[in-house]
Amino acid sequence: MSEKKIPALGYALLGLLQPQPQSGYDLRKIFSSTSMKTYSDSPGAIYPALQRLEKQGLIRGKVENGVGLRRRQLFRVTPAGLSALRKWIERPVTRGDLVWGQQEIMLRFAFAHSAAGADAAIALLRSLEAELKTYISALYEELDKMKEFVPISGRLAFECGIRGNECLLSWADSAIADYENEIKGGTR
Amino acid sequence: MSEKKIPALGYALLGLLQPQPQSGYDLRKIFSSTSMKTYSDSPGAIYPALQRLEKQGLIRGKVENGVGLRRRQLFRVTPAGLSALRKWIERPVTRGDLVWGQQEIMLRFAFAHSAAGADAAIALLRSLEAELKTYISALYEELDKMKEFVPISGRLAFECGIRGNECLLSWADSAIADYENEIKGGTR
DNA sequence: TATGACATGTAATCTGTTACATGATTAG
DNA sequence: CTAATCATGTAACAGATTACATGTCATA
Numbered sequence: 001m002s003e004k005k006i007p008a009l010g011y012a013l014l015g016l017l018q019p020q021p022q023s024g025y026d027l028r029k030i031f032s033s034t035s036m037k038t039y040s041d042s043p044g045a046i047y048p049a050l051q052r053l054e055k056q057g058l059i060r061g062k063v064e065n066g067v068g069l070r071r072r073q074l075f076r077v078t079p080a081g082l083s084a085l086r087k088w089i090e091r092p093v094t095r096g097d098l099v100w101g102q103q104e105i106m107l108r109f110a111f112a113h114s115a116a117g118a119d120a121a122i123a124l125l126r127s128l129e130a131e132l133k134t135y136i137s138a139l140y141e142e143l144d145k146m147k148e149f150v151p152i153s154g155r156l157a158f159e160c161g162i163r164g165n166e167c168l169l170s171w172a173d174s175a176i177a178d179y180e181n182e183i184k185g186g187t188r
Numbered sequence: 189m190s191e192k193k194i195p196a197l198g199y200a201l202l203g204l205l206q207p208q209p210q211s212g213y214d215l216r217k218i219f220s221s222t223s224m225k226t227y228s229d230s231p232g233a234i235y236p237a238l239q240r241l242e243k244q245g246l247i248r249g250k251v252e253n254g255v256g257l258r259r260r261q262l263f264r265v266t267p268a269g270l271s272a273l274r275k276w277i278e279r280p281v282t283r284g285d286l287v288w289g290q291q292e293i294m295l296r297f298a299f300a301h302s303a304a305g306a307d308a309a310i311a312l313l314r315s316l317e318a319e320l321k322t323y324i325s326a327l328y329e330e331l332d333k334m335k336e337f338v339p340i341s342g343r344l345a346f347e348c349g350i351r352g353n354e355c356l357l358s359w360a361d362s363a364i365a366d367y368e369n370e371i372k373g374g375t376r
Numbered sequence: 377t378a379t380g381a382c383a384t385g386t387a388a389t390c391t392g393t394t395a396c397a398t399g400a401t402t403a404g
Numbered sequence: 405c406t407a408a409t410c411a412t413g414t415a416a417c418a419g420a421t422t423a424c425a426t427g428t429c430a431t432a
Binding site: 195228230233236 | 391400
């Protein structure tokens with residue numbers, strides 16, 4: 001039933017709704033006011049996405065009741081929605097995840113703690129770390145092979161990609177340390 | 189006439205076709221065999237994109253003539269196409285370019301040398317450098333403001349974004365140096 | 377009472393994905 | 405001759421962008 005592929009925007013919405021219910025408008029404001037605008041801050045994307053999620057049973061909307069209130073529909077994630085969110089967060093990081101941009105991995109991590117707990121967050125980081133290591137060596141091999149065929153600027157652009165991944169790796173390492181530190185005595 | 193917005197895939201095709209004419213199949217192979225797969229290696233994207241570019245007068249296709257050859261259409265960029273490509277490469281880097289991912293900036297830089305010359309390539313790097321500096325401080329400000337409201341993992345994910353941009357900045361610095369070095373006595 | 381911000385949505389259009397279709401050429 | 409590969413495409417669908425439409429409430 002709910003086994004349809006959910007696009008990144010859908011997960012972004014699920015992740016934001018999970019800690020507390022919000023309206024479409026609230027979500028839009030979050031997108032446009034933070035650096036989450038990458039996930040579309042246009043109503044033509046958000047409202048249809050919410051409708052799809054509701055149709056799939058992952059969220060449920062209720063019109064707010066109360067005196068003197070504007071019509072406002074609050075969405076909350078259902079158990080099925082939480083489970084889908086968890087599955088997305090907890091699946092291991094693949095080569096494809098890295099090729100297609102770290103954006104989605106970071107989104108998963110951002111929601112990991114509140115949606116799936118500290119262990120899941122750390123597991124995600126470790127999985128990322130492992131996959132990055134093999135990916136980076138693959139990139140170096142590709143760089144060697146391409147060196148003669150592409151112009152200088154092409155090579156430099158490729159090296160930028162490598163550096164970006166190395167940077168991500170070093171972040172992951174320090175994030176694991178930071179994270180384990182901060183949860184000592186915390187929610188864990 | 190040709191003032192329509194061209195998606196990233198279109199520019200990727202233009203950039204690859206500019207140094208030498210190629211067929212749709214050749215382009216597809218480049219995409220799928222290198223880390224340019226991000227720009228779609230599916231025929232359902234590439235062939236329609238080529239048709240659009242031809243309709244806009246940015247490329248022109250000619251069926252290869254020759255004995256015993258399979259039907260094969262070679263596309264080459266027209267003067268209008270080269271001019272569009274140059275305009276895309278040469279426009280200054282904006283905040284929006286950074287927010288929406290460095291991918292496209294890197295694509296522009298990768299083609300900069302062969303399509304617009306060494307000066308344009310360096311100008312692009314300097315523009316990137318300048319925009320990055322203001323963007324990074326803006327990100328730090330946002331981090332301060334959000335620190336109390338988001339969970340640990342959210343904060344760490346955000347810091348990853350900051351680090352990524354700092355990494356890009358340091359790459360840009362070294363790329364300028366590298367680039368100026370390599371073109372001493374070169375094509376310049 | 378009229379202006380603007382709040383809140384929600386729809387319609388047209390464009391692009392990309394997936395999956396399939398077609399024909400030509402080469403290797404076995 | 406048959407199978408695989410080369411080379412080109414199309415059709416159905418999903419999702420995003422843009423622009424517009426609608427109605428509510430606060431305030432000047």
